[in-house]
Structure formats: C-alpha cells, structure tokens
Amino acid sequence: MFGQKLQQFFYGRNGPDQFGFFMMLLIIPFALINNVICNIIAWLLLLFTIFRIVSKNVSQRRKENIAFLKIWNKIKKPFQTAKERYNERKFYKIFRxxxxxQKLRVPRYKGTVKVRCSKCGDVFVRKT
Ligand SMILES: [Zn+2]
Incomplete structure (x- = not known):
C-alpha cells in the first residue's frame, strides 16, 4: 500500500537524478562543519535537492541534470584517462x-622500436 502511494506521489515528478545524488553528497561536508554559514548552505542545498526531487517541471530539471553531467564529465575525464592508462600499463608504454x-602509446615488449609521431611525423627510437 505504502509503495503504491509513494509511486503515485512520484508520478510526473522528477525524482532523484545524478545531479540530485551529487547534491546529497555535497551536503554532507557542509552539514558536518561546525559553522553557521556552512550549515545554512547545507540546509539550502537540502531544500533545493528536495525541491528538484518533487518538482513537476521535469523538462527543466532534466535540462539542469544534463548541464550538470556535462560539467561532471569534464571533471571526471582526466581521472578516467589516468585510470585507463594505469589499467593498460602492462600492454602499452607511453612516450612523448x-x-x-605529443603523447604516443606503443605496445610493450617489442624490443627497441622506431616510433613515428602521429602528429608531426618525427621518428625516434625507444625501448619498449
Ligand atoms: Zn611529434
């Protein structure tokens, strides 16, 4: 019964999205810091997050979420690239x-190889 009522309540509402989850995580440090201004920020963030969850203006909330994801992906990218580099370090070596x-990725354990730069065409010899 309760689940059904909850479902009914959220029908046509935005509900939690990625931006919402990010905001919820953002609230925690502000709420934990023993400072009036930080606590006010935490409350405002909480109210804004709740407002976005129960909001019926789904198209506007979706726009906000897309804008958030664009920024988030930019922040995430260098970490993701670093992680990918780390994962493939057994198979590839990076030379400049x-x-x-220009960074160049060369397969490992091929002995001494000639590397041709994909950007300027310069050739140099490296040990893989
Ligand atoms: Zn080059």
Missing part, C-alpha cells in the same frame, strides 16, 4: 614525442 611533446 621529443619534437612536439
């Missing part, structure tokens, strides 16, 4: 072109 500083 001595001429243009």
């Amino acid at each position: 072109c001595p001429k243009c500083r």
